[in-house]
Amino acid sequence: MIGCRRRGASVAEFLLDTDAASRLMRAERSAITKMRQSGAKTVSISSVTMAELVYGARLREDNPSVMSAVRAFLARILIHPWDEAAAEAHARIRILAKRLGRSAGAFDIMIAAHADALGVTLVTNDAAIKNLAIDGLKIISW
Numbered sequence: 001m002i003g004c005r006r007r008g009a010s011v012a013e014f015l016l017d018t019d020a021a022s023r024l025m026r027a028e029r030s031a032i033t034k035m036r037q038s039g040a041k042t043v044s045i046s047s048v049t050m051a052e053l054v055y056g057a058r059l060r061e062d063n064p065s066v067m068s069a070v071r072a073f074l075a076r077i078l079i080h081p082w083d084e085a086a087a088e089a090h091a092r093i094r095i096l097a098k099r100l101g102r103s104a105g106a107f108d109i110m111i112a113a114h115a116d117a118l119g120v121t122l123v124t125n126d127a128a129i130k131n132l133a134i135d136g137l138k139i140i141s142w
Contacts, residue, residue: 012041015080015115017108017124018052020142021045025053025073034142044078046086046114048107080118082110089113097132104128112137 014035016024023031024043035043045053053074057067080086090113097103104112105128112129115122121138124130130139 012039013118013120014038014040014043014123014140015111015118015120016043016045016049017111017122017126017129018049019125020123021049021053021073021077022056023142025069031142038140038142042078042120044080044120046080046111047082048110048114050074050079052107080114082114083117085117086110086114089117093132093134102128102132104132 020031024035053070054067057070060066090110093109093113093116097109104126108124108126108129109132112122112124112132112134116134116137121140122129123140123142125141
């Protein structure tokens with residue numbers, strides 16, 4: 001397992017990766033049902049996820065409703081700024097993953113590291129992130 005230090009947080013706090021955030025933003029029934037069943041008290045995203053959502057919306061400039069939906073979603077959700085603790089966790093995770101011969105997308109690792117630094121549960125379906133087996137990081141799929 002890849003080891004990281006974590007700040008204390010309640011198990012009912014969740015950080016969404018970009019795919020999970022997109023599914024909630026689109027109000028996908030299965031994602032909403034799983035969120036409700038999880039007992040989530042706080043649902044948030046990383047500023048890295050925010051960047052990915054805005055980037056995706058800007059790619060679809062021909063459809064302004066996409067950016068409107070992204071902006072509305074961002075206005076309703078807690079966004080954690082990338083900070084020193086997240087950067088430190090990211091460096092540790094990437095180095096240990098490299099030593100173990102494992103990999104995942106750069107932004108995906110950043111989001112997982114951010115969840116680890118915050119001490120919250122990461123919501124992701126990303127098999128590569130799950131394969132990293134980050135010690136102490138709770139992962140759930142919605």
